[in-house]
Amino acid sequence: MRSISLATLALAAPTSALIRFSCSQLVVDRIDPLVNPGMAPSPHLHQIIGGNSLNVTMDPAKDMSGESTCTTCQFTEDTSNYWTAVLFFRARNGTYKRVPIRSNVGFDGAEGGMTVYYMQNGLSDYQQRSKVTAFKPGFRMLIGDSTARSAEQATKYKQVTYTCLQGMLTRFPETNYLPNKICPEGIMANIRFPTCWDGKNLDTPDHKSHMSYPVNGTFDSQGPCPDTHPTIWDTRQFNDPNEWPEDGSQPFVWSMGDNTGYGTHxxxxxxxxxxxxxxxxxxxxxxxxxxxxxxxIANQNECKVDRTVKEDIDSWLHEIPGNPQISKK
Incomplete structure (x- = not known):
């Protein structure tokens, strides 16, 4: 999406397009065809949604939409792939259990995955006035820093947040760190991608430099169209305070070893x-x-691919797949 000024946005004709849809789980696998193409296993585990043309390499020269025969997304025209790290619960005895994902409001029956939004403006603007340019074939991007472990390191990713769900309609407040208390209905991880494209590069070596947030404010303050996807981690089975660390710290760890939450991506x-x-x-x-x-939803649930890396990801584990170094509290 081309970066354009807010003055230009104010003059754009309204198009009123905002789409919200469910994408079920395609696979949970230790691959990362964007950051670690061709590597299997990759350093850490991801949960992935979208088209079944997913593979370890994902050659940018190939037309993904032409290769997928199904998609886990509700709209069949979307065979994109989206992925995030995987969340684990660390018990008092030091073992780890993968946290499942629950479906969002309005998408009962969807197996894991995410809720995806495409919109010109924030959710509160029902007019969606901005004129935007959609992504192009070959386009790819990354938001967040998997190595971040402090608020300072995560400063540039202020729109990558968490919501501690008191109920399924809870949306505020948002934090940049993992909630440090029991969340009755789970933890929503919110990823708002950068909204401004440089207009020429479909990708860059760091997968970030061709994109930026608006110079002033955020996407919610009338920046151009982002792609957004929240994931609801179903932490309800881990809500017993007797299973939480005795020092009162939070027990969740991302698959890259981050227990702060600042490294989500x-x-x-x-x-x-x-x-x-x-x-x-x-x-x-x-x-x-x-x-x-x-x-x-039944059809989107049926679209699956086999895991490339065959390893136990569902038992109580003595270490997270890939054995990442756990960040110190």
């Missing part, structure tokens, strides 16, 4: 078919859109 590889995304963003619609084909 998200990856995106564009895979929309044809001009479906641009047509949708140019069409007056809200949440759902007549330009797109909606498949049932």
């Amino acid at each position: 998200g990856d995106y590889l564009f895979g929309w078919k044809g001009d479906a995304l641009q047509r949708t963003m140019d069409t007056p619609c809200y949440v759902t859109c007549p330009t797109l084909t909606t498949q049932s």
